[in-house]
Amino acid sequence: MDNLVARARVGDARAVARLISLVEDASPLLREVMARLTPYVGRARVVGITGAPGVGKSTVTSALVGELRREGRRVGVLAVDPSSPFSGGALLGDRIRMQEHALDPEVYIRSMASRGHLGGLSWATPQAIRVLDAAGCEVILVETVGVGQSEVEIAGLADTTVVLLAPGMGDGIQAAKAGILEIGDVFVVNKADREGARKVVRDLRSMVRLAPREENRWVPPVLSTVGLRGEGLAEVVAELDAHHAWQVAHGELDRRRARRAREEVTALAVATLRERWSAPGDPVGLEKLAAEVASGVLDPYSAADSVVQETLHTPR
Amino acid sequence: MDNLVARARVGDARAVARLISLVEDASPLLREVMARLTPYVGRARVVGITGAPGVGKSTVTSALVGELRREGRRVGVLAVDPSSPFSGGALLGDRIRMQEHALDPEVYIRSMASRGHLGGLSWATPQAIRVLDAAGCEVILVETVGVGQSEVEIAGLADTTVVLLAPGMGDGIQAAKAGILEIGDVFVVNKADREGARKVVRDLRSMVRLAPREENRWVPPVLSTVGLRGEGLAEVVAELDAHHAWQVAHGELDRRRARRAREEVTALAVATLRERWSAPGDPVGLEKLAAEVASGVLDPYSAADSVVQETLHTPR
Numbered sequence: 001m002d003n004l005v006a007r008a009r010v011g012d013a014r015a016v017a018r019l020i021s022l023v024e025d026a027s028p029l030l031r032e033v034m035a036r037l038t039p040y041v042g043r044a045r046v047v048g049i050t051g052a053p054g055v056g057k058s059t060v061t062s063a064l065v066g067e068l069r070r071e072g073r074r075v076g077v078l079a080v081d082p083s084s085p086f087s088g089g090a091l092l093g094d095r096i097r098m099q100e101h102a103l104d105p106e107v108y109i110r111s112m113a114s115r116g117h118l119g120g121l122s123w124a125t126p127q128a129i130r131v132l133d134a135a136g137c138e139v140i141l142v143e144t145v146g147v148g149q150s151e152v153e154i155a156g157l158a159d160t161t162v163v164l165l166a167p168g169m170g171d172g173i174q175a176a177k178a179g180i181l182e183i184g185d186v187f188v189v190n191k192a193d194r195e196g197a198r199k200v201v202r203d204l205r206s207m208v209r210l211a212p213r214e215e216n217r218w219v220p221p222v223l224s225t226v227g228l229r230g231e232g233l234a235e236v237v238a239e240l241d242a243h244h245a246w247q248v249a250h251g252e253l254d255r256r257r258a259r260r261a262r263e264e265v266t267a268l269a270v271a272t273l274r275e276r277w278s279a280p281g282d283p284v285g286l287e288k289l290a291a292e293v294a295s296g297v298l299d300p301y302s303a304a305d306s307v308v309q310e311t312l313h314t315p316r
Numbered sequence: 317m318d319n320l321v322a323r324a325r326v327g328d329a330r331a332v333a334r335l336i337s338l339v340e341d342a343s344p345l346l347r348e349v350m351a352r353l354t355p356y357v358g359r360a361r362v363v364g365i366t367g368a369p370g371v372g373k374s375t376v377t378s379a380l381v382g383e384l385r386r387e388g389r390r391v392g393v394l395a396v397d398p399s400s401p402f403s404g405g406a407l408l409g410d411r412i413r414m415q416e417h418a419l420d421p422e423v424y425i426r427s428m429a430s431r432g433h434l435g436g437l438s439w440a441t442p443q444a445i446r447v448l449d450a451a452g453c454e455v456i457l458v459e460t461v462g463v464g465q466s467e468v469e470i471a472g473l474a475d476t477t478v479v480l481l482a483p484g485m486g487d488g489i490q491a492a493k494a495g496i497l498e499i500g501d502v503f504v505v506n507k508a509d510r511e512g513a514r515k516v517v518r519d520l521r522s523m524v525r526l527a528p529r530e531e532n533r534w535v536p537p538v539l540s541t542v543g544l545r546g547e548g549l550a551e552v553v554a555e556l557d558a559h560h561a562w563q564v565a566h567g568e569l570d571r572r573r574a575r576r577a578r579e580e581v582t583a584l585a586v587a588t589l590r591e592r593w594s595a596p597g598d599p600v601g602l603e604k605l606a607a608e609v610a611s612g613v614l615d616p617y618s619a620a621d622s623v624v625q626e627t628l629h630t631p632r
Contacts, residue, residue, distance in 0.1 A: 031617040038615040126616070254610070261616070262606035266593060268620035269627070270586050277582060290578035294570070299354040300442070300577070301347040304584035311585070312628065 019131045037134040044133035048158030055166040056190040059227035067233040076132030076140040077109045123267035167196035192224035284310035353450040360449035364474030371482040372506040375543035383549040392448030392456040393425045439583035483512035508540035600626035
């Protein structure tokens with residue numbers, strides 16, 4: 001174990017991969033791994049990349065890795081698949097685009113599945129981030145499949161959230177109504193060589209300007225890229241750096257990281273309690289209460305109250 | 317409140333809609349609503365319908381509603397959108413197909429969003445099911461967006477899970493590897509008039525036969541439909557009834573419902589504890605612990621242990 005952590009710390013790719021596998025498998029060794037990694041984390045910048053299917057997330061992520069590598073930065077990529085039995089094939093296809101970086105020893109790429117985790121990605125992703133952070137990644141890109149609850153989660157996980165859009169994917173006003181304005185720190189309109197791209201950029205810029213913002217708030221830039229040709233990525237990196245500098249100057253980085261840590265600790269505490277409730281012997285009476293709810297003699301709220309009360313009085 | 321519950325029970329559509337809105341809004345009134353509905357729930361059969369985007373979930377769901385209505389059954393439909401800021405537009409488009417049933421007083425159709433819920437759909441959907449159940453729906457169809465963790469969730473929620481596939485969406489073996497064989501009680505290959513449909517049916521049938529099954533296990537049928545023309549839906553309804561009868565005969569219905577109740581109670585208990593942890597005054601020290609984790613002086617597991625220990629010793 002000591003050896004594995006030591007090797008991961010100096011950037012040994014196989015040790016890093018092994019530690020992330022422990023996270024995916026929810027290994028009982030994780031507790032010790034995380035304790036040993038703790039002194040070495042906190043340096044990486046976590047950048048979330050999200051957007052609807054088809055906007056070119058993997059292409060832009062890959063181009064962004066290329067740009068960051070040109071500047072000599074060590075990069076980690078977590079492609080997060082929220083456990084879909086259906087999306088496996090498509091995702092694998094997407095991942096192939098990332099292979100141009102497969103032989104670069106300063107790039108760690110990992111597709112994460114969360115199958116079977118209690119609490120899904122909420123506790124696995126932060127731990128995989130810790131591993132990459134301790135391995136010396138300066139920037140960690142977390143790409144989430146842009147359907148489902150993952151965008152909301154990524155906004156909680158990342159220091160900077162990049163929202164990708166593309167022309168022809170529904171108009172910008174629709175997007176704004178749906179809440180993406182609140183989660184994006186940097187907006188990127190990909191496929192900028194296609195018809196309608198300029199209108200998407202224009203609409204987004206007006207919306208960003210119109211959005212109610214407190215004083216001293218970061219105003220999210222709206223950039224254009226053509227991911228497949230690597231165009232516009234230097235500007236994206238520049239804005240990521242600008243957002244980082246702004247966060248440091250305004251104390252926002254600490255606030256986000258504290259929030260992220262709070263979510264991580266909460267998710268682990270919930271997982272612990274769920275395990276406790278499911279332990280043999282029905283320690284808080286969950287099985288019995290569930291049977292009563294199922295047969296219609298008890299309502300679910302009263303049953304939950306009982307679980308909470310029993311939990312609060314479990315002896316040490 | 318009494319009046320609202322009474323009206324919902326006799327099937328008043330506006331009262332049903334109002335109660336489901338209370339669920340979506342996580343209203344503090346829910347506790348009382350659920351207690352009052354409790355004597356009237358447990359009769360509906362919950363059928364989950366899931367599949368990858370593009371297989372025709374909404375079309376098949378709508379055709380299934382038509383078939384069930386021909387048999388005179390009262391039907392509820394919950395179209396579950398796991399809170400995506402991106403999918404809003406596309407979903408609304410899909411929903412339009414359901415409008416053929418909009419004027420039928422024996423059909424309740426509701427799109428559910430879970431935005432902002434702690435624990436997402438895990439506790440909102442079961443409660444919306446309770447409302448439709450108490451309103452006398454004989455069958456409740458729960459259609460989930462087939463990307464993300466929702467399929468896994470639906471398999472836990474439903475009495476019967478229908479997995480939809482379509483030709484040209486990736487081969488069946490891929491699907492099997494990805495785990496859908498485990499969650500499907502009935503497989504439906506939609507768009508059966510398209511090239512490749514027969515191969516998908518054939519592949520699925522061999523896989524179902526090859527899958528290791530204990531004695532007395534239900535062998536999932538593989539059916540074909542053309543949702544847009546309503547073809548094959550009578551067979552789907554017949555297999556739903558057959559699965560139901562099989563479950564009743566083998567005690568499986570009670571087992572699934574107990575499991576569903578357990579998940580629902582657990583999700584509510586978790587939500588209660590999360591609220592408690594976030595209460596003013598930092599009652600279990602979560603803020604302080606999160607700050608220590610964020611600054612790298614404490615590992616997340618030790619912090620979670622501390623939250624759990626403090627929780628177990630909160631005074632009554």
